[in-house]
Structure formats: C-alpha cells, structure tokens
Amino acid sequence: MARKGLWLGLPFLCMMAAGAWAQAAETGCPVPVDINHADVAQLRCLHSIGEKRAAAMVAFREAHGPFPGPASLAAVVGPKMAQALRERVVVTPISR
DSSP: OHHHHHHHHHHHHHHHHHHHHHHHHHHTOOSSEETTTOOHHHHTTSTTOOHHHHHHHHHHHHHHOSOSSGGGGHHHHOHHHHHHHGGGEEOOOOOO
16 A cells, blocks of 8 residues: 555655746746856855855855755755755756
8 A cells, every 4th residue: 555655745746846847947047056057146146045045055166166065955954944945956066
C-alpha cells in the first residue's frame, strides 16, 4: 500500500514544482537562485529573505569572496535558515 500512496503523491509534487517554476518565470525570480551571482533583488526571491538579509548576503560575499557551497550561508543567515534554503540555491564559481 505504501507504494500506491507514493505514486499518487508523485503527480501532485510534479504539479507543485511546475507551479513554482511558472511563478518564478512570471516574477523574474531565478529558480534556483545562484548565491554567488545574484543581486539583492534576486536573493529576495528566496523564502524568508528580505531586504536586510539579502543585502547582508551580498556584503558577506563581497567581503569574503564567493560562497563555497550552500551550507556556507549559515555564516550569514544561521544554520536553520541555511538548511531550509539548501534546495533553493546553487553555487557556481565566479570567473575572474
């Protein structure tokens, strides 16, 4: 029976993901957000990230260099928030 529930939930999850991508396309928000290249406006697209936190993320990146991975966000937003954002962010290297 557990498999049946899994298969019934899969289309729902796919619809939710498609809805998130469509909403992101309408608002101009990247999905996922590249935290090494995003500006304040793009970082604000992340759940629970407002103007101050987004500005702090940009300031931290400018002062300390690019984020090596999503977990390194913990230095700016705390470990719980960094864990919550992990699925919504990507890290790409910054070319010099």
